[in-house]
Amino acid sequence: MELTKIAFGGGCHWCTEAVFQSLIGVEKVEQGWVASTAKNNTFSEAVIVYFDENKIDLKTLIQIHLSTHKSTSNHSFRNKYRSAIYYVDAHQQEKSKEIMEELQPNFDAKIITQILEFKNFKPSTDEFQNYYQQNPEKPFCEKYINPKLTFLLEKFSNKVDQSKVSHLNSTT
Template sequence: MTKELSKIAFGGGCSRSEASESGVHRSCFSILKAVEKVEQGYVASTNENSDFSEAVIVHFNRKCITLQTLVEIHLLTHNSKSNHSMRKKYRSAIYTFNEVQFETLEGLLREFQKKFNGELITQILPFKDFEPSRAQITNYYFKNPEKPFCETFINPKLKLLLNQFSGFVNQNKVGHLKN
C-alpha cells in the first residue's frame, strides 16, 4: 500500500511534574499504527495565539487512519471542555497546515460537539511555528513507563485507546498494559 502522509498538530492539557502534557499526547499518538512520527514541543499560531503552547505534530498515513479518528483521540485524551488559568500556555487546539484542513476540522468539531456533554473549547488555529521539547522530556513515557506520572496520567489514556481504538493501536507498544 502506498503511503499518503499528512500532518496535523494538537495541543492541550496542563504540564505536570518532569513530563509535559505534550509528552502525554506524544504517547497517545505514538502507539497508533498509522502514525509515522510525532514531534513533541511547542507550537505558535497567529495573533492572540502567537505565544508558544505545548503541542505535538502528528505525521500520519491518511490511507490508514482518518483525520476524524485522530481528532476524536485528541478530544478524548485531554480535557477538551475545561477552561483554566493556564489555557494560554496549554491551549486546547488543533493546528492546521492548510485551508482544507481548517474547513474539514470546523465540520468535525461541530459533529463531535453533539457527542460530548459540555461545550468543547478546542480551537482550530493556523500553524505558524514549532520548537521541539528538551531532550530530557522527549519520549518520556517510553523511557519511563513505570514512573508514577506515567502510571497515573498516561496509562489510563493508553488503555482508553486500547479499548476504543484497538484496530489502530500497535499492540507491541502497549503489551505492558495488558497484564
C-alpha cells in the same frame, strides 16, 4: 509514502505524544511547543503528528484528541496547555471544523478546542522526547499517561498498535 502533518495541543505534551505514538498509521510525533498566527501567538505544549491517511484518517485523530484531554474545560493552565488543532492548510482547517461540529453531540459540554493555523514549533529537549516510551514506569506516566492509553485500548482498540502498549495488557 507521503505523510500528512497536523499538530495538536491539549494537555501535557508528554501525554499527547504518548497517545498519538500508540496509534496505527501515525509514523512520527514531534513533541514541544506550537504557536499559531492567531491573536494569542504564545507557544503552548503540543505535538506535531505525521500520519498515513491510508491507515488513519483526520476524523479519528481529532476524535481521539478530543477524548484524551479536557477539551471542554477552560482551566487556569490553558495558556500552557491550549486545547487546539493546528492546521497546515485551508483544507485541514475546513475539515477540522466539520469534524468538530459532527463530534460535538458526543460531549456533555461545549468543546472549547480552537482550530488555529500552525505557525511555529520549538521542540522539547532531547531528554524529554519520547518521554513515555523511555519512562513508562515513572510515577507521572503511571498516574497520567497509562489511564489515557487504557482508555484508547477500550474505546479505539482497532486503532492502537498493540505492540506499543503491550505492557498495559498485563495490568488491566
